[in-house]
Amino acid sequence: MQPQRRTILHVDLDAFYVSAEVREHPELKGIPVVVGADPEEGKGRGVVVACSYEARKFGLRSGMPISLAYRLCPQAKYMPPSWGLYERVSEEVMSTLRKFADKFEQGSIDEAYLDVTSKAEDEKSATLVALQVKKAVREKHGLTCSIGVGPNKSSAKIASDRNKPDGLTVVPFADVSGFLAPLQIGVVPGIGRKTGEFLNEKGITTIGQLQALDGKQLLSWFGKNGVWLWGVIHGQENVEVRQQDMPKSLSVERTFKEDAKDFREVRKEAADGASELVRRVKSAGYSYKIAGIKIRFRGFETHTREKTLVSHTDSEGPLLETVGKLLDEFETKGKPVRLVGVRVSDIQRSTSGPSRLDGWMGG
Secondary structure, eight states: OOOOOOOEEEEEETTHHHHHHHHHOGGGTTSOEEEESOOGGGTOOSBEEEEOHHHHTTTOOTTSBHHHHHHHOTTSEEEOOOHHHHHHHHHHHHHHHHTTOSEEEEEETTEEEEEOTTTOSSHHHHHHHHHHHHHHHHHHHSOOEEEEEESSHHHHHHHHTSSOSSOEEEOOGGGHHHHHTTSBGGGSTTOOHHHHHHHHHTTOOBHHHHHTSOHHHHHHHHTHHHHHHHHHHTTOOOOOOOOOOSOSEEEEEEEEEEEEOSHHHHHHHHHHHHHHHHHHHHHTTEEEEEEEEEEEETTSOEEEEEEEEEEEEOOHHHHHHHHHHHHHHHHTTOOOEEEEEEEEESOEEOSSSOOOHHHHTTO
């Protein structure tokens, strides 16, 4: 019995961290922007977290030493990461994407899989759904995304990277292997640097060359992972989208413009963050049971702590009290604080009232 053919969209937000910054600061649009460590005029330590497409034209890329990035593009706007902003924007966008999906699976902060089989059984109808998704993301959230459409998750993910930014690539459902054959092996999710080097040593650089191998050969090289790889490259991977109804956690982070030396300032920012977080929890119709903090000192020394409450709640008081007690441990260290964050997890639907998810997630 053949498995049911599914229609999967892989949605990838374009240059997400930078795009979120540009949305908050429109004056950055169209110029090279780098999110990462302080370059300190080429003497800084650390790396590039993300960079705009304008910056990439100068050879910049994620993971590059920030000192090298500065030498290649000193005129760029360099910004520290705003993790709280990125998580909040991600939550808003993911809420919109959920509305299109029979099943929804968030892959990371900036990507998701949507099973839209009930709405689209072929390439033409799937294209229309994808265009609707792109329109919703652009109009509701001021962001662009690139979408891959395919009959399974792996082909959709590979396709979403073929035409960036703001692209749409549809895999022919009846010939996934033909679509994949000319592509480089590095586009396959799961083939990293070491595996790529191993295959290159065997003279294999394209997926088509991999497809020509006997399945037993892949099994001997990669064990049980060879079975999965055979399915991917032949377009027969059939891993279902794992339905996710709610986020596993929510958090707020505040980065100080200058490292805070007065711990009262740290407590105030944490309390403000907790209040913001509770507003988001209540608006979404959630409750939480685990409360936690994150604190980062100068030099990127980072600590996290959490505590499980007696029961689920959507109240502000328990979170403020727990955050305050968890911070007690760090007040005596006397070190300048770079960042403080508040987090809640073990989230479930609140029993105190109906969900109002759309109220704060851009619906």
